[in-house]
Amino acid sequence: MYERGKTRVRDTYLAILGEVSREREKIVQKCETLEGRLNKLQAQLEKKESIIKELETHAYEDPLTHAYNRRMLEKDLIAQADLKKRNFGYEYTLLIFDVEKFKAINEQHGHATGDSLLCYLKQYWTKILRPSDKLYRWGGDEFVIVLPNTTAQTTSSVLQRLSTEVNLSDILSEARSCEKIQIGLHLDIKEGTDDGVALYHALGTFLDSAKHKS
16 A cells, blocks of 8 residues: 555656656747747848948948948038037038039040049048048039038148049059149138038038039
């Protein structure tokens, strides 16, 4: 009688252990399934974030020269204006310029050469600017540079280096010409204001007016 009782207790105990073990395996499997789903969702999220980042890059970048575009300029002018509002004495400056005789270069050497020249100049200008400075292509051969924490009186060192001499063989896919072009600039300087939106629209009006006069 005693032995049979012990046997029943042992069998019951083993049955409970077996059930617990099976439930444990089910839980482990569910956890592994959930972990797999979580990893998959994480991978999808990272992929979407990468796509969003790439789209944002394209949204704020000029497709030809890879300088920043007008959309980024408006965004940055608002940010600079906000800094000027919140920080007494903070100044920033805009350099607005286009390439002299660019139309003649296009007509003489072709639009592909003109495009290559703009890309070449963008790289050249980027190298001479400070890391905090930003270069934007407004359109055509029109560019804008925003110089943070700078006044119009302290831009002379930048202005002296913007113009350069370009050997056409440096920008043509085939070295068909050794002709050198002196790149001059039609330049205007504007002091930053504490209203970035108004400044952006005034800049557009100014550039449109300058285009019609040329």
